[in-house]
Amino acid sequence: MNEFELIREFFSGKSPSRKDVVLGIGDDAAILRVPDGMQVVATVDTLVEGVHFPAGLPAEDIGHRSLAVSLSDVAAMGAEPAWALLALTLPNADEKWLADFTRGFLALAQRHAVALVGGNLARGPLSITVTAHGLVPNGGALRRGGARPGDHIYVSGELGAAAAGLRLIRNGIEPEAGERLRAHFARPEPRIALGLALRGLAGACIDISDGFFADLVHILQSSGMGGEVNVETLPLAPEAVELLGRAEARQLAFAGGDDYELCFCMPPSRLAQLRQRLGNADCTVTQVGVVTAEKSLRCLQTDGTRWVPDADTSGYRHFK
């Protein structure tokens, strides 16, 4: 089976159809229509086997995860997901693997009405690059640079769960208590609903991919601000605390990476409105700190003493 037949068999016609897709997979390029009054957001991410996920991770997880990490950036911009292009590099044409990968990828695409509008299949060491596009009303995108003194710093969900899950996967041990942690790593859920709800409310937003600390620093630097964080308020997964102890779970929450939760800054007066917009959405929001005009980031404990991380506090760096 050659490249064209593979792409046709596994992807064509299976992804959600959208009215704004004039022409999907099958020509030199897709043709896309942008509704009046909307802007496009675009982002690209690569996952390399052995670097971003361990060899042997089930293909269905890899399919989900490769789309999820790009959609997480779309969420952080407050955009509605629209289109994706998939560049898949595979060591060999394993049809079972491809079918599993596709199932994971398309199930997530379906849930967020993302049309797969372009694909490239190449032979080589396993890696997946997904370009994702979203739509946002003119001027309505969330950026990193709008945090103001007095804003509260919030995060969604739980932090450090994915890093704890990755550790369990790497150690080859998956006790039942770890299943939810494992899913946090293997099947992150992009916070699309939260991103949309934050439009017009949050001054700054980022998705937590490198780790809470590193990504908060991105927001504060872009905004020309500093901050104060109470590390005891970081939302931890109970399973991580149980399996690793509270101190270690906190370290992972602080700098573990791969969370794909959102971190955002917003005047606290808007929290009620945010909760109203979120309604019954399955998304907790926790205040973990406050933005300051002084350009430093202080990490404190509840009793006011300094907290010093013992891990690499720079988050996940690709080239150290």
Place this chain on the structure above:
Amino acid sequence: MNEFELIREFFSGKSPSRKDVVLGIGDDAAILRVPDGMQVVATVDTLVEGVHFPAGLPAEDIGHRSLAVSLSDVAAMGAEPAWALLALTLPNADEKWLADFTRGFLALAQRHAVALVGGNLARGPLSITVTAHGLVPNGGALRRGGARPGDHIYVSGELGAAAAGLRLIRNGIEPEAGERLRAHFARPEPRIALGLALRGLAGACIDISDGFFADLVHILQSSGMGGEVNVETLPLAPEAVELLGRAEARQLAFAGGDDYELCFCMPPSRLAQLRQRLGNADCTVTQVGVVTAEKSLRCLQTDGTRWVPDADTSGYRHFK
């Protein structure tokens, strides 16, 4: 130096600025504005070291080539290039290599006013994925499916030159006569001006990446047509004929791949208008065949006898 600093140093602020880029590199995603009355075309391509180019190809060539192959798809749609996202996977943070790569990439971006609006840098085996976007008036894109009986089949430039150049690079021999062949492989020039000139004239268009034969088959299948090609009219590079002999040069023109020329179908009555639009553009256009209603592709010689390729006639296949 970490990922962020690398991206900032090598790419930020160096690519052309465009009014339709509301926000470029540096946030979770770029924000892009699409002018009224225009549609977006989007395409993705991956180059893997050792598969799509030989190990040791100079980084500046790789930078040029990785953008060129995606812009070639934009050209084939008749679109004006606009934005690109670059996902670069590197075994190590070699700053010299990155500087050279960037020079090649950005020089081509500059020539076609392409803004680099997104980047991802990962550690892993060398591969480059570029997503390219173009703009085209509503309904004005060139597709593969509009060839009609009696249309002539045309190609731009010379065919087989890149495949001959790749052979020279692989054999480690670069006689002076081969320099232009080598450049055809290492530095293909996307046919942007030709694609724009073909708007409203060509019924079907494709870029020749898999090889003339394979890509012409794509056009004919999409159009529900057949064709007749005179292989003696395929435009060959004189250097390829000199170095490899005419028979071998013709085989490479027929099925060699990597040409990144355009193949298009158009009523012959429009050729004069096309030439007028092209003006002094450095782009030859050669008629090589005719579209037929009978759904087969016949390859003939000038004396009317059948021509049978001795190479793999399916073009370049990634998974055989």
